[in-house]
Structures are given as C-alpha cells and as structure tokens.
Amino acid sequence: MELSPTLQEEFDIVIRRNPGEAEFHQAVREVLESLDPVIKKRPEYVEYGIIPRICEPNRQIIFKVNWQDDKGRVHTNRGFRVQFNSALGPYKGGLRFHPSVYLGIIKFLGFEQIFKNALTGMPIGGGKGGADFDPKGKSDNEIMRFCQAFMTELSGHIGHDIDVPAGDIGVGGREIGYMFGQYKRMTGRYESGVLTGKGLTWGGSRARTEATGYGTVFFADEMLKLSGESFDGKKLVISGSGNVAIYALEKAQQLGASVVAMSDSGGYIVDENGIDLEQMQDLKEVRRGRISEYADVNSQARYVEGGQIWDVPCDVALPCATQNELNIGGARALINNGCTLVAEGANMPSTPDAIRAFQKAGVRFAPGKAANAGGVATSALEMQQNASRDSWSFEHTEERLQEIMVGIHERCAETAEEYGRPGDYVTGANVGGFLRVADAMMAMGVI
Numbered sequence: 448m449e450l451s452p453t454l455q456e457e458f459d460i461v462i463r464r465n466p467g468e469a470e471f472h473q474a475v476r477e478v479l480e481s482l483d484p485v486i487k488k489r490p491e492y493v494e495y496g497i498i499p500r501i502c503e504p505n506r507q508i509i510f511k512v513n514w515q516d517d518k519g520r521v522h523t524n525r526g527f528r529v530q531f532n533s534a535l536g537p538y539k540g541g542l543r544f545h546p547s548v549y550l551g552i553i554k555f556l557g558f559e560q561i562f563k564n565a566l567t568g569m570p571i572g573g574g575k576g577g578a579d580f581d582p583k584g585k586s587d588n589e590i591m592r593f594c595q596a597f598m599t600e601l602s603g604h605i606g607h608d609i610d611v612p613a614g615d616i617g618v619g620g621r622e623i624g625y626m627f628g629q630y631k632r633m634t635g636r637y638e639s640g641v642l643t644g645k646g647l648t649w650g651g652s653r654a655r656t657e658a659t660g661y662g663t664v665f666f667a668d669e670m671l672k673l674s675g676e677s678f679d680g681k682k683l684v685i686s687g688s689g690n691v692a693i694y695a696l697e698k699a700q701q702l703g704a705s706v707v708a709m710s711d712s713g714g715y716i717v718d719e720n721g722i723d724l725e726q727m728q729d730l731k732e733v734r735r736g737r738i739s740e741y742a743d744v745n746s747q748a749r750y751v752e753g754g755q756i757w758d759v760p761c762d763v764a765l766p767c768a769t770q771n772e773l774n775i776g777g778a779r780a781l782i783n784n785g786c787t788l789v790a791e792g793a794n795m796p797s798t799p800d801a802i803r804a805f806q807k808a809g810v811r812f813a814p815g816k817a818a819n820a821g822g823v824a825t826s827a828l829e830m831q832q833n834a835s836r837d838s839w840s841f842e843h844t845e846e847r848l849q850e851i852m853v854g855i856h857e858r859c860a861e862t863a864e865e866y867g868r869p870g871d872y873v874t875g876a877n878v879g880g881f882l883r884v885a886d887a888m889m890a891m892g893v894i
C-alpha cells in the first residue's frame with residue numbers, strides 16, 4: 448500500500464535514521480499505512496510532530512553482559528533496553544533472550560508495544576529489551592549467572608515508576624526469578640512492582656502465565672461472536688509450543704475447539720484426535736524437550752520436520768511463535784484449505800503480503816497488538832496488586848482479563864468503522880492505540 452506524501456516523508460526519515468533494522472521498518476510502515484485518515488482529520492498531529500516523536504525511542508540502552516559457563520569459560524553477550532514512549536505511564540514490555548536479538552528486533556517490539564499498551568486502556572507506556580543470549584541447552588546455573596549479569600547492568604535503568612520489564616521469548620518465570628533476586632540484592636529493596644511475571648508466592652499475579660494465550664482466544668472468540676459463531680467444534684492450528692501457544696491451546700480446548708497441530712523451531716506435529724494439553728505442558732514446561740517427542744509417544748500423531756504448519760487444514764489459525772513466521776505461502780495454504788480466522792498470539796508473525804492476502808480473501812484477521820495484549824494487560828493487573836499489596840483470585844483476574852480483551856475488541860471494531868472499514872482490525876488497532884498516545888503527548892506539550 449502506498450503512503451501519502453506526508454507519511455512517506457516521515458517513513459523515509461525512519462529508514463535513514465535506523466539503517467539495516469528491517470523488522471523495525473516493517474512495524475513502523477504497518478502503523479503509518481493506517482494513519483492517513485487520522486492526519487486528514489487531525490492535522491495538528493503533524494504540526495506538533497507527533498509521528499516522528501512516536502517513531503523515535505525516548506532512550507536506547509545497549510550494554511555488555513559477561514558471564515561464566517559451568518566450565519569456567521567467559522562469554523560476552525549484548526543486552527538492550529529500549530524505552531520507547533512514556534506518554535501513558537512507565538515503560539512496560541518484555542525481555543527477549545534469543546540469538547536473533549539485535550537492536551532492530553527490540554525496536555520493532557518496543558514500537559508495537561506502545562500501541563498495544565495504549566489499547567488496553569491501562570496506564571502503561573511502551574518499551575522492550577533483551578539479549579542475543581541463547582538459553583537453549585544451558586544449565587540452570589548458567590541461566591542464573593546470565594540473568595544476574597544482565598540485571599547488574601539493567602538495574603540502574605528500571606523501577607516501578609520508571610520501567611517495568613517482563614518475560615518474552617526465552618524469558619519465563621525462572622528467569623524473572625533470577626533477575627528479581629539480583630535486583631533485590633543490588634538495591635536492598637523489595638520493590639515488587641519492578642518486574643512482572645513473578646512467582647505467585649513473591650508478588651506474581653494469578654493468571655499472568657496464562658494471560659497472553661487466553662487473551663488471544665478471548666479476542667478471537669469476540670470476532671467469532673459477531674457472525675454468531677463460537678469455538679465449539681472448530682479445528683485449530685497453533686504455531687509455537689511456548690508460553691503463548693500452550694495457554695491458547697488450553698483456553699481453546701475449554702471452549703470446545705480441537706487443536707490439531709503445534710510446532711517448535713524444528714518442525715510441527717499433527718494429532719487429528721486433538722493435542723493432549725497435559726502431555727504438551729509436561730514436554731515443554733517441565734522437561735523442556737523438542738516437539739518431535741510428542742509423536743514418539745503418541746502413535747496417532749505425526750511429526751513433520753521443517754515444513755510449514757500452515758499446510759494443516761483448519762478453521763482458525765493462531766500464530767503464536769515468532770515474527771514473520773507466516774508468509775504469503777502460508778497464507779495461501781490457509782486460505783485454500785478454508786481457514787476463516789487468523790488471530791496473532793505472537794508479535795508481527797504475519798508478513799505484510801500475508802496480511803493483504805487474508806484481507807483480500809475475506810479471512811478475518813486480528814493483529815498481535817490487539818489480540819495478544821492480554822499478557823501485558825495482566826502484567827498491569829500484577830502492578831496494581833503489588834501497589835495495593837493485594838493478591839486476587841484466579842477467577843477474578845481471569846474475569847478482568849476477559850473484560851479487557853472484550854474492551855480492546857470493541858475499541859478496535861469501533862475505530863475500524865470510523866477510520867477504515869468494518870472488520871478491519873489492523874486499522875482499528877493501529878489507530879485506536881495511536882489516538883490515545885497522541886492525545887496524551889499533545890496534552891503534555893513538547894517535551
């Protein structure tokens with residue numbers, strides 16, 4: 448899609464200023480493509496430089512992380528924290544530990560986070576961080592030493608009113624625990640609200656672990672309801688088998704769907720009887736094994752090494768693994784096999800041409816910034832519980848999460864009608880998030 452001359456000029460500046468950061472360019476372009484009707488209606492946003500100010504992070508921190516493996520060898524990794532926008536509240540967003548991490552990945556994630564967090568309606572700004580550290584195959588002690596070294600560098604830049612990191616790919620409860628412990632040791636303060644995704648006995652929120660996957664399914668359920676449908680009896684494909692994918696599986700099953708395929712970076716499994724949740728949890732959360740092992744112990748299941756999971760016929764697809772995992776080939780396969788709804792549990796998993804193909808074919812499509820916002824929303828609920836030194840029940844927290852997802856769906860649907868066309872959740876999410884941030888920035892003047 449072509450950009451208007453004003454937006455093209457802004458985009459050219461982003462490209463010039465951030466060379467070689469392809470994922471960041473992709474994320475910015477996707478938002479700018481939705482903004483033409485906004486700047487026509489509200490030209491003051493251009494006059495006040497809101498677009499270049501939103502595209503430039505407030506602060507980008509890059510640091511060295513030295514750590515020792517179990518054999519005593521010293522390794523050096525690179526750590527990042529990009530504090531993107533704090534118009535609505537302290538910076539909030541996860542930490543990713545993965546060898547593919549570089550500044551462009553963290554900036555794309557931080558940029559998306561601004562709009563996602565705004566859509567939740569909660570008082571949180573946008574940020575993201577991580578390291579090019581590969582947790583795969585590392586011992587518990589190595590993970591601990593890396594997390595401690597990482598937090599030693601990060602600790603001076605975060606705080607419950609400043610910047611509140613959480614987990615993402617490669618960072619779950621274990622890593623948050625090691626980082627929280629190191630922050631506590633370094634500062635001498637029990638500052639519960641400095642990190643979210645904590646354990647339940649030390650300041651964590653019930654339903655945080657489940658929140659992103661559950662939230663994605665709640666969002667997709669709202670989309671289905673618009674045409675009088677439900678998850679009951681639907682056939683699903685969910686990519687990934689990490690935190691988001693596993694809890695999307697759980698909620699989809701609770702709502703009566705059958706999940707027939709899941710994946711990891713090695714390949715995918717197909718189980719036409721419906722994937723067994725308990726086995727998957729044991730394999731991935733407890734034993735940290737490979738997904739191929741599921742097919743080793745279930746004769747009705749098959750494992751496909753490599754390949755694309757999107758070849759498996761389904762009614763609903765939930766990409767829950769990583770960025771750009773669903774390309775035009777995957778989109779065509781889903782469309783040809785009769786898939787009618789795609790909701791992104793991961794961040795930017797669909798390439799721009801895949802999204803265009805879905806829209807052209809009339810496949811309902813929800814972008815991650817809306818559909819996966821349940822994780823950060825529940826992190827904000829964790830912050831609320833920490834601030835009031837309270838701990839809510841699972842049922843109450845899940846109810847709040849569902850209300851929030853229904854609210855995000857409503858905001859996206861209404862904004863799509865006003866600024867795009869009915870059912871265009873991409874415009875709805877981009878514009879809905881942008882308006883909230885832009886108005887707060889306008890109110891605070893040029894800072």
Ligand code: NDP
Pocket residue numbers: 614615616617618659686687688689690691692710711712713767768769770772792793794795819820822823
């Ligand atoms: P996890 O690390 O728990 O799981 C990631 C999963 O994706 C693993 O199964 C991993 O397989 C798989 N994967 C990674 N790369 C590929 C690839 N190239 N092809 C196929 N599978 C791949 O991460 P999360 O579940 O937390 O995050 C998944 C996505 O959701 C990310 O995009 C993240 O940014 C997003 N997200 C997460 C939130 C959260 O609360 N956790 C909140 C909002 C968004 P393997 O083990 O082989 O690497």
